[in-house]
Amino acid sequence: MAQVTFLEAIRQALFEEMERDPTVVCLGEDIGVYGGAFKVTQGLLERFGWERVIETPIAETGIVGAACGMSFMGLRPVAEMQFIDFIACCFNQITNYAAKSYYRWGAPVPIVVRGPSGGGVHGGPFHSANPEMYFVHTPGLKVVYPSTPYDAKGLLKSAIRDNNPVLFFEHKFLYRRIKEEIPEGDYTVPLGKAVVRREGKDLTILSYGAMMHTSLEAVELLAKEGIDAELIDLRTLLPLDREMILQSVKKTNKLMVVHEDTKTGGIAGEIAAVVCEGAFEELDGPILRVTSLDTPVPYAPSLEERFLPNVNDVVRTARELANY
Amino acid sequence: MKFPLTREQQIELYYYMKLNRQLEEQMVKLFRQNKIVGGLYSSLGQEAISVGTAYALEKRDWLAPMIRNIGALLVKGFRPRDIFTQHMARYTSPTRGKDGTSHFGDLKELHVVSPISMLGDLIPVMTGVAMAGRYLGQKVVALTWIGDGGSSTGAFHEGMGLSASQRAPLICVIENNQWAYSTPVSRQVPARDLADRAKAYGVASSIVDGNDVVAVYQTTKEAVERCRAGQGPVIIEAKTHRMRGHAQHDPAEYVPKEMVEYWKARDPIARYENYLTANKLWNEKVKSEILARIEKEILEDQEFAENSPFPPPELAEQDVYCEGPLPNEAKWRRPIEEVRPPKASVKPEWTVKDFGGQEHPTPGGAPASISGDGTGAAARKASKPVKKAPPVKASQPKGRK
Numbered sequence: 001m002a003q004v005t006f007l008e009a010i011r012q013a014l015f016e017e018m019e020r021d022p023t024v025v026c027l028g029e030d031i032g033v034y035g036g037a038f039k040v041t042q043g044l045l046e047r048f049g050w051e052r053v054i055e056t057p058i059a060e061t062g063i064v065g066a067a068c069g070m071s072f073m074g075l076r077p078v079a080e081m082q083f084i085d086f087i088a089c090c091f092n093q094i095t096n097y098a099a100k101s102y103y104r105w106g107a108p109v110p111i112v113v114r115g116p117s118g119g120g121v122h123g124g125p126f127h128s129a130n131p132e133m134y135f136v137h138t139p140g141l142k143v144v145y146p147s148t149p150y151d152a153k154g155l156l157k158s159a160i161r162d163n164n165p166v167l168f169f170e171h172k173f174l175y176r177r178i179k180e181e182i183p184e185g186d187y188t189v190p191l192g193k194a195v196v197r198r199e200g201k202d203l204t205i206l207s208y209g210a211m212m213h214t215s216l217e218a219v220e221l222l223a224k225e226g227i228d229a230e231l232i233d234l235r236t237l238l239p240l241d242r243e244m245i246l247q248s249v250k251k252t253n254k255l256m257v258v259h260e261d262t263k264t265g266g267i268a269g270e271i272a273a274v275v276c277e278g279a280f281e282e283l284d285g286p287i288l289r290v291t292s293l294d295t296p297v298p299y300a301p302s303l304e305e306r307f308l309p310n311v312n313d314v315v316r317t318a319r320e321l322a323n324y
Numbered sequence: 325m326k327f328p329l330t331r332e333q334q335i336e337l338y339y340y341m342k343l344n345r346q347l348e349e350q351m352v353k354l355f356r357q358n359k360i361v362g363g364l365y366s367s368l369g370q371e372a373i374s375v376g377t378a379y380a381l382e383k384r385d386w387l388a389p390m391i392r393n394i395g396a397l398l399v400k401g402f403r404p405r406d407i408f409t410q411h412m413a414r415y416t417s418p419t420r421g422k423d424g425t426s427h428f429g430d431l432k433e434l435h436v437v438s439p440i441s442m443l444g445d446l447i448p449v450m451t452g453v454a455m456a457g458r459y460l461g462q463k464v465v466a467l468t469w470i471g472d473g474g475s476s477t478g479a480f481h482e483g484m485g486l487s488a489s490q491r492a493p494l495i496c497v498i499e500n501n502q503w504a505y506s507t508p509v510s511r512q513v514p515a516r517d518l519a520d521r522a523k524a525y526g527v528a529s530s531i532v533d534g535n536d537v538v539a540v541y542q543t544t545k546e547a548v549e550r551c552r553a554g555q556g557p558v559i560i561e562a563k564t565h566r567m568r569g570h571a572q573h574d575p576a577e578y579v580p581k582e583m584v585e586y587w588k589a590r591d592p593i594a595r596y597e598n599y600l601t602a603n604k605l606w607n608e609k610v611k612s613e614i615l616a617r618i619e620k621e622i623l624e625d626q627e628f629a630e631n632s633p634f635p636p637p638e639l640a641e642q643d644v645y646c647e648g649p650l651p652n653e654a655k656w657r658r659p660i661e662e663v664r665p666p667k668a669s670v671k672p673e674w675t676v677k678d679f680g681g682q683e684h685p686t687p688g689g690a691p692a693s694i695s696g697d698g699t700g701a702a703a704r705k706a707s708k709p710v711k712k713a714p715p716v717k718a719s720q721p722k723g724r725k
Contacts, residue, residue: 022663023654025459049668051459057489062448062482069452072431073460074654077452092479096440097449104423105438107431108646139644163646 007175009149013156027054028080060089081115098165099140114168124299147212154189194241200230203254218314253284285324344395361413367392369567372592376540388437408629421635443474447483454492461658473504493551501566519561534562
């Protein structure tokens with residue numbers, strides 16, 4: 001068991017999948033000689049060559065479109081968005097071409113579109129986004145958003161082996177800040193399954209991505225106050241693990257959702273509806289949300305700090321809910 | 325003829341063009357009887373392009389049709405019943421009623437990729453098909469079409485740029501039918517020839533009379549050979565005219581009458597009939613046999629479609645995700661060892677030898693160069709451009725298009 005960073009875990013997944021399966025190829029901007037803007041693909045070119053590590057023009061529609069075409073030939077392409085914000089440039093290819101292909105004409109599109117997401121690194125309005133919900137709203141896609149190195153590696157492997165288009169969000173704040181001991185060699189983590197990070201009985205906190213770590217910190221502080229919170233990591237946003245959410249609500253009777261995505265139209269709203277439909281009678285309090293502001297991601301550190309949820313926000317909201 | 329066609333092949337070209345036309349004429353009737361579920365698009369006057377280009381491909385090659393490429397689907401092996409059932413949204417259609425028109429394909433046997441309504445998307449997609457085919461060692465060519473209108477999209481540009489930089493074996497046929505819905509080509513592009521776009525991507529190009537099926541075939545065949553030889557993508561501009569409205573609901577009153585007359589006199593099927601007669605490739609008997617065969621096939625398949633059920637409602641909830649195995653496992657036509665390390669590995673060297681686009685590190689390290697100058701000049705010389713149509717003088721609708 002070796003300590004690896006979040007980024008290294010992702011790199012290992014790519015490396016091992018390419019080693020294991022010659023139909024896996026990578027394509028994207030600057031992913032070859034330079035190793036990618038964040039060095040996630042470093043070393044892949046030297047190992048697998050130009051044919052499998054394909055450097056492209058700056059053309060996100062071209063990249064994802066070509067990935068779709070390759071997948072029709074039996075390949076499993078992994079397309080990199082240099083920043084996940086740029087996925088907006090290939091929205092059509094993903095939501096209209098890839099997502100609907102199998103449903104319409106029975107042609108699966110086993111592609112992965114991955115890239116660095118999220119704020120906290122002062123990237124400003126176009127290098128900090130969490131655009132996951134545009135895609136969670138699109139039937140036919142799978143949307144994965146890991147929070148730990150172990151999960152990142154296992155989920156990316158599952159995503160590559162899945163026969164559907166999978167969007168894989170890598171929170172860039174975690175890339176080099178989070179380390180974990182992970183087993184060497186092959187393992188997978190199933191898509192569509194949430195995981196309980198900490199068991200508790202007073203209330204349930206649902207989160208994912210970087211906010212998992214914020215929530216974890218909050219849960220530890222809450223424990224000192226005698227509030228026993230259950231923390232669940234969603235890991236996959238689409239398909240959503242409704243079963244585990246409902247199960248936990250039935251146990252704790254109180255629910256809050258913490259996400260870095262903006263509030264309106266964030267997944268917290270969808271989860272609230274799922275719980276109202278499936279466990280309304282079990283609720284002993286309102287479903288509360290801790291999210292970013294409903295604004296673009298601002299640039300200045302003072303503004304971005306105000307924009308992002310923090311540990312205090314989570315603690316305060318949890319306290320409010322516990323005392324309800 | 326550089327690429328000779330046998331008499332049988334030339335007769336077959338006629339069969340497909342005529343089948344294309346008669347099938348669409350029949351669907352117009354069905355549309356008027358409210359039997360077509362959605363819109364109906366016509367390729368009237370453009371049949372030579374669909375048929376001539378698709379006919380130049382081999383079985384292993386791939387194509388992706390646009391809305392006016394029913395003829396290409398027929399050449400590739402789909403039957404009129406597939407077209408009827410698609411338009412009539414029947415359970416027996418290739419998409420089981422989940423999509424209509426030419427929005428279907430077949431990965432396993434026919435190598436046809438389905439389009440979507442967003443124009444230009446197929447160019448990056450078919451670039452991927454072409455790249456994957458090369459990677460797997462299949463020596464296949466990918467072909468798709470775009471209209472004069474669609475060639476303004478970002479997807480067209482990104483796809484052409486990517487295919488050019490990858491030297492992908494991709495043929496993009498620009499069907500310049502001179503109308504993007506109601507907008508004439510002169511209000512879309514300040515250029516006489518859309519093939520000129522090829523120069524910007526550094527790819528070879530040709531211009532062909534899109535109403536001459538033999539010329540279309542010859543030009544495409546040349547492009548196929550070029551692609552197969554690893555010389556990179558080709559743009560073919562086929563000049564033609566859309567002889568009906570954008571779709572069946574559109575009377576196309578914005579098209580000047582004299583323009584319609586001009587092109588009517590150049591109808592690809594009538595011209596080809598004259599060609600077959602002048603070259604003594606057929607006689608009245610052969611012709612009437614073909615027409616009888618077409619009529620029989622169309623009526624049989626229409627009957628099949630009309631007797632087919634609509635899909636059961638519960639189908640709406642099924643198959644959002646692919647849960648089973650892939651229907652199209654990768655077919656390797658080269659030793660897999662070549663792409664496995666350490667054989668695949670490289671030293672990451674990058675030298676720009678000539679900024680003119682003559683030398684790049686090529687995928688797989690295979691030497692490749694573009695022999696065309698990318699201007700299309702050579703191709704233009706080889707293929708006689710069509711006589712210029714009269715300029716559009718009709719008043720255009722004001723305001724936004």
